[in-house]
Amino acid sequence: MKRRTFLQLTAGAALVGTGAFGIPAARAAGKDIVYLTPGLDLPFWRYLSKGVESVAKAKGYGFQALDSRNSPQTQLQNAQDAIAKGVAGIVISPTDSSTAPSVLTLAARAGIPVVIGDIGTNSGDYAAFIISNNYEGAKGVGEALATALKAKGWDGGSVGLVTISQARKNGQARTKGFRDGLAAGGWTGKEAGLQQMQAYTADETFKFTQDMLTANPDMRGLFVQTDQPAIGALRAIKAARRSDDILVAAFDGIPEFVDLLKSKQIVASGMQQPYLMGQKSGEALVTALGGGKVEKEVSVPILVVTSDNIDKELPTVKETVFANEMG
Template structure:
């Protein structure tokens, strides 16, 4: 899918005000509406995806609505029903996990509404396009960077902990597999794992405190998504382990950049959520308008470290941070 950098920059700044309450827009009146069903819009990643879907919708003259499932399966189903009742033309879905997606697809198929996925896929069902990232390769690269940092400090057979996203999500399994492979190849050992439930910094703070208490020689922690990594950093500092326990991350929030610069985060495998959402939105619109679609689009991970951050910052500002980083 050809998207020029100039066009992306223009789209990043584009935002339309919602229609006045009770007064449908011309697009809605024509049944032209793209709905984004998000796993949880409180997470920066899904907010950036939402902005990408919105950009695609506006570019093609569609109205846009984002509905937040708050990581709850029943809320996700209710949001799906609401979207269909209110005349959604197409849906972009980031499900609470892969196993909950078929129920959404079943409802949408009965209503004749096409669905594309952004970030998290499905275990079964009919859909237009799955837009994903090379999660396993990205996590492997973060693991290699962390292993290299251990080696530079003379730490052999390092003990490492992981705070994972749901392993019922396909992308969660891939991130775990990639990171574990990197650790095993370097002779390091995973000694503790916790799986997120609320995806908050406070939750990961508690996980990491418990890990460091149980494993005082732990040399590294890999956190599989953005804001929870900030909780890991807070726990490392509270336990006075700065410099003794290194952090590898996935995805990105603006707060990561100074932390990467000062070495608090060794590396982060950043997906490109704005581009992911825009691509998924365009695939649904192409389906509606008789255009060509692809079953799967795999976007590259930008593995960001102190060594390359300045060079790729212009790309990060748009495709990762959706124009929110000035």
């Protein structure tokens, strides 16, 4: 009799402890938010992580960032570990758009909501997607570089691209936007080639830039599609003694860019607002966890910061781009 009563109580508890989305009681009660990031060695992802963390902690959740080290296998293992621990929710910036669906499938099976913070996915279910308008941001950079090249009388020279992975939807958008921006700005030269980053380091971009300079003596411009690697490009240009005849444009932003923009070593950078993106990702996830209505896609503006407008844009940049790391 006692055993029958125990079994009945257990079954009842199981029914009560399973929510409308089939989330097991232990997971539904989870109080941790996990951020799966491509690589915390890149400042952009650190700033986005801080944005997610600020919301998670303000709303009473624990927080942990798990570094995928630009490896799809590590990303999947991190996702499996987070799900096994019964986290409340996941924010993911995928290693690329083709690797996101496997994580989304695992989370959906476990009833754990996921918000995608940048990059995007080729398929799968998620609560919300927080994205920058990479096309428009890169188009603005292309137009700014074209204007600067024409002012120098260099609009007939070649321009090289060092890009993020073109398997990422945001990478595809940046490349198309930049090319369209050059054309809209009246640039008439040729392209000096395109190199895709794999390690996302300054040393990698240093080598890419060296190779482009050697192969293209007429190169007058270079677009580097993320922040820290742009420093490697500047080093390579300086080592080749080409600092006076190459204009560099970048994407995203780190505190070092402020002086580089003011000195015109970088003429323009399309700065996403990663801290703000992280905050919006965290807010969307917390709303989803509370059963609230979440906007499926949220676009965060990109600031096209140039040597001419850096002083005006700097207060906003310090807060939403650099996560208040600058004094």
